[in-house]
Amino acid sequence: MDDTTILKGQVLSFDGSPFDAPPTEAARIDQAVAISGGRIAALGATDALTRAYPQARIEDRGDRVIMAGFVDAHVHFPQTAMIASWGKRLIDWLNTYTFPEEMRFADADYAAEIAARYLDLTAAHGTTTMCSFATIHPQSVDAFFTEAQRRGQRVVAGKTCMDRNAPEGLRDTPQSAYDDSKALLARWHGVDRIGYAITPRFSPTSTPEQLEAMGALWAEHPDCLMQTHLSEQVDEIAWVKSLYPEARDYLDTYEAHGLLGARGLYGHAIHLEPREQDRLREVGGALVHCPTSNTFIGSGLFDMAGLMAQGQTVGLATDTGGGSSFSMLRTMAAAYEIGQLRGTPLHAAQLLWLATVGSARALHMDGRIGNLQVGHEADLIVLDLASTPAIAQRTAQAKDIWESLFATIMMGDDRAIAETWIAGASR
Known part of the structure; x- marks a missing residue:
């Protein structure tokens, strides 16, 4: 039986360092991430992942941000x-x-x-x-x-x-x-x-x-x-x-x-x-x-x-x-x-x-954790960008995802962490 889970949302990962290039160019936003066997199996468009994993369980997180767990x-x-x-x-x-x-x-x-x-x-x-x-x-x-x-x-x-x-x-x-x-x-x-x-x-x-x-x-x-x-x-x-x-x-x-x-x-x-x-x-x-x-x-x-x-x-x-x-x-x-x-x-x-x-x-672990990349261990979090009324009203005025994320960085706490996944399982 296929143990793959596809999480849909705003999937944030990094292709490079935002200190070496314009910050937003180092990041990418996908529609979904596939998790299988405790690892990241794929990232990309939802349609492409559902075709690749037809038996996968699909879980929709709406406009929440899915990203690597903090280190x-x-x-x-x-x-x-x-x-x-x-x-x-x-x-x-x-x-x-x-x-x-x-x-x-x-x-x-x-x-x-x-x-x-x-x-x-x-x-x-x-x-x-x-x-x-x-x-x-x-x-x-x-x-x-x-x-x-x-x-x-x-x-x-x-x-x-x-x-x-x-x-x-x-x-x-x-x-x-x-x-x-x-x-x-x-x-x-x-x-x-x-x-x-x-x-x-x-x-x-x-x-x-x-x-x-x-x-x-x-x-x-x-x-x-x-x-x-x-x-x-x-x-x-x-x-x-x-x-x-x-x-x-x-x-x-x-x-x-x-x-x-x-x-x-x-x-x-x-x-x-x-x-x-x-x-x-x-x-x-x-x-x-x-x-x-x-x-x-x-x-x-x-x-x-x-x-x-x-x-x-x-x-x-x-x-x-x-x-x-x-x-x-x-x-x-x-x-x-x-x-x-x-x-x-x-x-x-x-x-x-x-x-x-x-x-x-x-920690010399960037090939294993800290990013949503194919083959990495599936330690990830789901961020709620409207976790409090104060953050929600700021997010409603945000021009892009970075303004929304910044508001959560500056005002967020554990209420912003909607889910924490460790080794491919929600905790």
Whole structure:
């Protein structure tokens, strides 16, 4: 029996980057998409797809937009319960809110509860893939992967490694970080839709010995991603300089220990030196823009236009829970606002590309997810462009689909996500 489903609507996909061409020319709008065996089978005119798949089930979504599910390239799922905690800058925020909450993940049952809650919340907001930090506890990684595996989701995560400047109960050692990470990697990496990321939190919470151990593990498993933080706040950068006086700059604390590479994910990257920009571009490492976090914690204004013009690889992320929302729509809106403050506002096509193709590319998954292309895994969402009265009245006046999409980006929330599909099934 044919298991194909044809979804009719405004089917949005990308043929290229809207940063390399006029934004709307990089996108295409089709009438329908065919889904079969958990993958995208075809896109095109409705008549052509119904002829090609005569036994398919046809579902009409009217004028709603069907597009790839959002890809969140930098999150901390253990911070779910403490999201939107008031009034601290990075270092005090970690000590006051983050570290006490992360200590609770020594309890495997609590870790499982939060993993399920986080994946429920993000699915409701249209996020189908994310790359997450866990805590230092191996059971936090097991909990996240077990829940994602149950849902058939493509996710990446890793045990956070910290051996200094963290409270008792949240510190490991260079050897235990290596051993625990290696065991988790062996247990999970490549199983179903799961990938492992080697995860030193950031240079201030790792000794040179621990960074060296993580670099050695990455060298042994170069197909893994490596995720960390880089140049988020100016006082953080000063702290790094005091801890690593021999380093040329913040990036050098990673580079000197084997933690700079094409499969590296460097969260925030706001205050980069010219040498750091050059090296990141040379190796192809990904910078991950976390706009709601950067404004919420007062970190600074990411130079999206300048970095993209350099040819950097850039993804987009909520940075839950330093970021103040689980929503990639809200994240896109914040990216637009930061662009405005820098005099370089982003087009709706650029924002949607960053939240899908761009983030998938940062995760080296753009051949699998992040776009509606034949053969890609069928992770998709259905967007309601009239999800609230305020958005509906703006959409009614829109001259084209891009004006409608922009209104939903700027004012939308989980109500705009009419459906979330993971691996070809509606959730």
